[in-house]
Amino acid sequence: MTKAIGLEVSLAIAEAVKQANVDVVAAYPITPQTHIVEELSVYVANGELDAEYIPVESEHSALSAAVGSSAAGARTYTATAAQGLAFMHEILFITSGLRLPVVMTVANRAMSAPISIWNDHGDIMAERDIGWIQIFAENGQEAYELTIAAFKIAEDRKVLLPICVNVDGFILTHMIEPVTFIDQKKIDDFLPPYSPALTLDPDKPATFGPVGVPEVYIESRKQCEQALLNSKAVVQQVLEDWGKSCGGKYKLVEKNGNDKAKILFITMGSLGETTMTAVKELEESGESAGQVRIRLWRPFPREEFLEAIADADELIVIDRALSPGAHNGPVAQEIKALLFNESKRPKVHNVIAGLGGRDVTVKDFQKMYAMAKADELGPNYLIWGVRSDA
Amino acid sequence: MSELAICAWQKLELGTVITQPGNAAQLRTGDWKTLRPETDTEKCIKCGMCSIYCPEFCISENEEGYYPADLFYCKGCGICANECPKQAISMVMD
Ligand code: SF4
Ligand code: SF4
Numbered sequence: 480m481t482k483a484i485g486l487e488v489s490l491a492i493a494e495a496v497k498q499a500n501v502d503v504v505a506a507y508p509i510t511p512q513t514h515i516v517e518e519l520s521v522y523v524a525n526g527e528l529d530a531e532y533i534p535v536e537s538e539h540s541a542l543s544a545a546v547g548s549s550a551a552g553a554r555t556y557t558a559t560a561a562q563g564l565a566f567m568h569e570i571l572f573i574t575s576g577l578r579l580p581v582v583m584t585v586a587n588r589a590m591s592a593p594i595s596i597w598n599d600h601g602d603i604m605a606e607r608d609i610g611w612i613q614i615f616a617e618n619g620q621e622a623y624e625l626t627i628a629a630f631k632i633a634e635d636r637k638v639l640l641p642i643c644v645n646v647d648g649f650i651l652t653h654m655i656e657p658v659t660f661i662d663q664k665k666i667d668d669f670l671p672p673y674s675p676a677l678t679l680d681p682d683k684p685a686t687f688g689p690v691g692v693p694e695v696y697i698e699s700r701k702q703c704e705q706a707l708l709n710s711k712a713v714v715q716q717v718l719e720d721w722g723k724s725c726g727g728k729y730k731l732v733e734k735n736g737n738d739k740a741k742i743l744f745i746t747m748g749s750l751g752e753t754t755m756t757a758v759k760e761l762e763e764s765g766e767s768a769g770q771v772r773i774r775l776w777r778p779f780p781r782e783e784f785l786e787a788i789a790d791a792d793e794l795i796v797i798d799r800a801l802s803p804g805a806h807n808g809p810v811a812q813e814i815k816a817l818l819f820n821e822s823k824r825p826k827v828h829n830v831i832a833g834l835g836g837r838d839v840t841v842k843d844f845q846k847m848y849a850m851a852k853a854d855e856l857g858p859n860y861l862i863w864g865v866r867s868d869a
Numbered sequence: 870m871s872e873l874a875i876c877a878w879q880k881l882e883l884g885t886v887i888t889q890p891g892n893a894a895q896l897r898t899g900d901w902k903t904l905r906p907e908t909d910t911e912k913c914i915k916c917g918m919c920s921i922y923c924p925e926f927c928i929s930e931n932e933e934g935y936y937p938a939d940l941f942y943c944k945g946c947g948i949c950a951n952e953c954p955k956q957a958i959s960m961v962m963d
Contacts (some may be wrong), residue, residue, distance in 0.1 A: 576885070577884040577885075577886070578883050578884035579884070639883065676883055677882075677886050677888070683888075684890040685886050685887060685888045685890075686886065686887035687884065689885065689886075689887050695881070697878075698876070698878035698881050699881060699885040701878040702881050702885070705878070
């Protein structure tokens with residue numbers, strides 16, 4: 480391993496894609512993803528990366544081109560955010576339905592209206608059910624490493640599904656962080672060239688995306704769902720192998736702070752770093768606070784999550800998205816549904832925080848903790864920091 | 870539906886891709902019909918118009934020169950009966 484260098488995280492992600500030796504990049508620029516695909520276009524233009532760069536006219540076309548190139552057997556990458564992800568909506572389902580291992584960075588950003596270029600998870604939460612593997616990075620190093628590991632996960636013959644690596648827009652993408660690059664040789668050993676199971680080949684004609692009449696559709700969906708469920712073990716294995724041969728050690732669900740803490744924060748993405756500081760300070764002042772970070776969101780790592788919260792009495796689930804009209808934010812809904820059949824159920828508080836890029840600070844977490852203890856967070860959810868006359 | 874695709878999900882091709890070109894020939898579109906064409910050989914002049922108009926291409930000449938429909942594919946649309954210049958085809962309940 481070489482020395483850490485200070486670098487904008489977007490550029491580190493572009494480096495990861497280059498080191499993964501992709502064959503095709505099809506992308507349309509959208510803030511805050513732009514620097515990633517811009518940098519990749521530079522690599523292709525100056526010959527540093529031997530790949531086709533398809534500068535399409537929209538995100539819908541970006542993912543459509545990615546579907547085509549992946550079906551032709553090419554290792555394929557794209558990236559997007561917010562409205563761009565929404566514009567990909569129908570193709571997102573097609574990518575997983577056709578079992579194509581496209582890797583995509585989602586630079587998480589709030590959905591319009593009003594127009595916001597800033598971070599929250601409203602974009603990916605609207606795409607929970609697309610059948611992709613969905614993981615969250617917490618810092619720049621993770622974003623870099625998980626991007627490389629993502630190719631290995633997606634292309635595993637037991638998986639063959641697309642994967643999106645969620646990276647908080649601006650908070651991560653535009654931050655200059657210390658990043659330690661991994662030797663190309665190690666990455667080459669870790670990530671062999673993509674060997675597709677089925678491809679578009681004139682010598683062996685195949686039809687990708689035929690009609691699935693009622694007699695077939697359910698079985699087809701079941702095949703994809705099962706592949707996604709099975710992918711959990713592969714994600715775990717690939718991350719373990721990655722930790723041994725290349726970089727950091729990653730788990731599907733990670734715990735921080737006192738192992739027997741009674742009140743746990745549940746976070747996804749970069750907020751975990753702020754929570755970590757808050758938990759440390761709470762612990763130092765004698766509180767029983769801890770933290771659980773969900774790295775793998777789809778498929779949801781049920782067993783790992785239940786194990787991580789086994790000793791807790793209360794959970795403060797932080798959602799970075801609203802699910803208007805529902806009982807809770809998306810993450811809290813997921814967790815409550817999971818807990819319903821468990822005999823021991825911790826109390827679940829739900830805080831919707833940081834929408835549209837609003838800062839969530841260490842102080843905020845300490846206040847949430849105090850409110851949870853005093854049972855002031857309410858039965859369903861609380862939108863943190865919303866100014867109100869009442 | 871192609872009989873091959875009517876299987877357990879575990880046996881379904883990856884991504885429901887069709888790997889056998891032309892397997893639409895196994896599609897029993899004849900399942901869809903409620904009426905089937907019947908030719909009155911007394912009236913038929915063996916002109917072959919019905920086979921030209923059939924959208925399923927499922928009418929072909931037999932050894933006697935008549936034009937019966939292949940009921941594995943015939944959807945019962947009635948176009949042949951409508952186009953026959955001699956009204957030799959009637960649509961009967963299948
Ligand atoms: S009923 Fe329609 S499908 Fe059947 S033979 Fe006549 S034209 Fe063809
Ligand atoms: S169109 Fe009528 S007359 Fe001509 S071949 Fe067909 S059934 Fe016979």
